[in-house]
Amino acid sequence: MxxxxxxxxxxxxxxxxxxxxxxxxxxxxxxxxxxxxxxxxxxxxxxxxxxxxxxxxxxxxxxxxxxxxxxxLSYISEDINVDLSCLGRQEIRVLRLVAEGNKPARIAEILQVSPHTVYNHKMNIGRKLGLGSAADLAKFAIENLPSR
Incomplete structure (x- = not known):
């Protein structure tokens, strides 16, 4: 079952x-x-x-x-756009690193950007995909990104 x-x-x-x-x-x-x-x-x-x-x-x-x-978890929009083509290359990298369980500071270190840039990427990803919070973003990333 x-x-x-x-x-x-x-x-x-x-x-x-x-x-x-x-x-x-x-x-x-x-x-x-x-x-x-x-x-x-x-x-x-x-x-x-x-x-x-x-x-x-x-x-x-x-x-x-x-x-x-x-x-x-806050509300996740019913019309989530699972087509990730709306995301930029760096946003996809951030999403993949979130799915792997990395914290924002670690993501910033890996991508060699500031933590504030990571925060902005996460906000933009959430807006584009219709997600309501960082927890929703993490849940979405884990469920929708194929593991490497």
Missing amino acids: RPLRTLLNSSLLALKTALDGYQRYEHSDPPCAAYFRTIITALIGQADKPDIWAIREQLINEDERRIRQAPL
């Missing part, structure tokens, strides 16, 4: 809806239940008859994890 933490919030909602539909029609309308099972399989990769209650337990745990984490 695919880890639920890898799913977007919209996919988690779709999973909850599919579980409800599967459970509702499992005995009364098997073809309809099969449709919901297909959605569940597409989202979490489970091929056999799903253990609804085990999945619901994991959903509860994932919801709680995301709620605990929510104050740490």
